[in-house]
Amino acid sequence: MNPELGHFALALALPVALVQSIIPLIGAYRRDAALMAVAGPAALAQMLLIGAAFAALTQAFIASDFSVVNVYQNSHTSKPLLYKISGVWGNHEGSLLLWVSILAVFGAAVAAFGAGLPDRLKARALAVQGLIGAGFLAFILFTSNPFLRIDPAPVQGMGLNPLLQDPGLAFHPPMLYLGYVGFSMAFSFAVAALLEGRVDAAWARWVRPWTLAAWSFLTVGIGLGSWWAYYELGWGGWWFWDPVENASFIPWLTGTALLHSAIVVEKREALKSWTILLAIITFSLSLLGTFLVRSGILTSVHAFAADPTRGVFVLMLLALAVGGSLTLYAIRAPKLEPGGLFAPVSRESGLLINNLFLTTAAATVLLGTLYPLIAEALELGKLSVGAPYFNTVFIPLMVPLVLLMGIGPMMAWKRSDLAGILGRLKGALAAVAIVFAIALALSGIAVVDIAGSAGIALATWLFSSSLIEWAGRVRLFKGAPSDVWRRIRSLPRASHGMTVAHMGMAILIVGVSGSSAWKQENILTMAAGENVTVAGFEITFNGAELIQGPNYESLQGSFSAKRGGSSVALTPERRVYDQPVQQTTEAAIHTTFWADLYVVLGDGPTDDRRYVVRAYFEPFVPFLWYGILMMGFGGLISLSDRRHRIGAPRRAAAVAEPAKA
């Protein structure tokens, strides 16, 4: 593949995307099957063309073809192959190309596997996908072309930021984008449904798998980013409320809300117009996230203006996508039929309150993230909004949500009995009291201890009530083992998935509260042979030596940590990469099931051969990763539910439709 062919394929993809959007839209309007049928082949062609462009750029990176500006600026011959490949999306232009590639794959998947979809809905959804694709392709081709050449070609590239040369961060962007772009499917279906003027249970069933897949990928993607920050930034923090993190967390929050409200549409045909709105909002926030991160606007409004072409283009794209869809929503949503009624205490209400807290949390994070920009633009003065603000407002919004998570899955549709549910959850309440007491007894009664213990008690509530709900459904300990097994097998996968994901959330809460409350640290200078004790680990420093990596030099410290009888070796590093010359810290982490011992080699050696050493005891941090994996896995279990595969083919009201029209 050569870069010009890639460029050509990309340029060809733009008109194909326009064909994919305009012709099927006309076809759906005129009810012309032939015109609508253009959508499928066009989506497949778009995938092939964009796939070819992506392959061409990847090829240029692998071959270190420095005549391509993008490769020259972001790669180097000495880089390991994995980071040559991840370099493709480790920059603005390439990451946008990855974005449209995923979009094209998803569009082609609808075209190929969407046989059960009604023709008009499918044509319109693919048309909207085509429009999004066209917007992105135009943005890439006119402002961010990854295939530009330089002549003469430099002999060597400038290299990739060493911080990005890391397995966690190599896969972080593709995961995030799978999430963002997955939400574009929900968006396309929402806009298509508005064009059609109808939303029903069948619609929700088509949208849910995409939302589930997107949510699972985004969950894991955010987790990877957090994991990377934890081991790479060198002081053991895992969430910073950094604008870049928030940009992916905000669509996660609204996407979680969407996931839950779509259930209400599917089961009860209520909350329809709200669910459509959430689909639009979630994708709009994904777009905002994609652009905010790379535009520089988060640092300052002025940085954004530094590259006006891109900035104006981004604003236009956002205005078209968000403004257009919201206008359509404003016109069409009031005409959607109102759905089933329900009592104030019911599963529907529970899910509605879930949505209330999740969207308020999302809006709060958005407000905090953008407030410094708003203040700057309105000349209210320069101010900062950081972690202390977010913790203050976010935690009070999450606590009631988690309390509700324990009860919600047990609520019946339409009308439920709160007293009865609390009766069934007596065991969970007892577990909460016991765990809280034990946590306090083990930690102490300082404010942080109480906060940490309360967090763990909250997690216990969620975990045990999820377990009780699941046990009740399969009649665990009540029926004969064969009967229980039969029930486990016949319980819908979506139910198993929910239990796993909710329990994952509980585990995550243990990680968040425990690590925030009981982290211990010791910062000191050490010479070879000296000891330090952190949380029962006796850590001995054995010295440091220079070693040679593939594209870096490293000063590697050697430590042994002893607790009880066993001893482990820890080798934190300080690396200096060749190209670009930049230093990174590689913490050494020893993970037990419960906690991490985290050692960083700091400045040194001094004249008397001493090094700065930072030793951290990070209790419950592994629980963050267990919890996130469980949540992602729960999403995938739910995705495998056969209801999604057989796809609820027949719309209930299909017969009544001609009468209405």
Add this chain to the structure above:
Amino acid sequence: MKPTGIICGLLFASLLAIAAHAVEPDEMLEDPALEERARVISQDLRCVVCQNETIDESNATLAQDMRRLVRQRILAGDSNEAVLAYMVDRYGDFVLLRPRFTSQTLLLWVGPFLLLVGGAFAAARYIKRPVVTDLSDLSDEELVEVNVLMKETDGSDSQ
């Protein structure tokens, strides 16, 4: 040592000389209680030349100066609030990661609460929405049918 080794060693020495890492041992106060206070205060202060980093976690030289300043104020007997006020005097409101409640930050602090209350109000209205609001689309026969059905339901409810 081979020549390349020496060069690498020199490269290291020059790079490492400028590399500082968040709180350094020589900055720390001897009294653990005072040092703990310094850490807590540091987490509310922004390193003013960094992107959204606290002075507690930043490697920048300026952050180091700011950390020293915080510790000097603590040693001088300032309360936590007084230290923060001192830093705001020097660096402006920009230095605070938890903005103060002022007319400029009103929306920031009240916004989430307003959204929650407004949303709760809308949700309550949705739950309590009337059964059928618009009968105008129905034909006369259909209206008669509806009335019959509603009477039947009323009857069954009262039994």
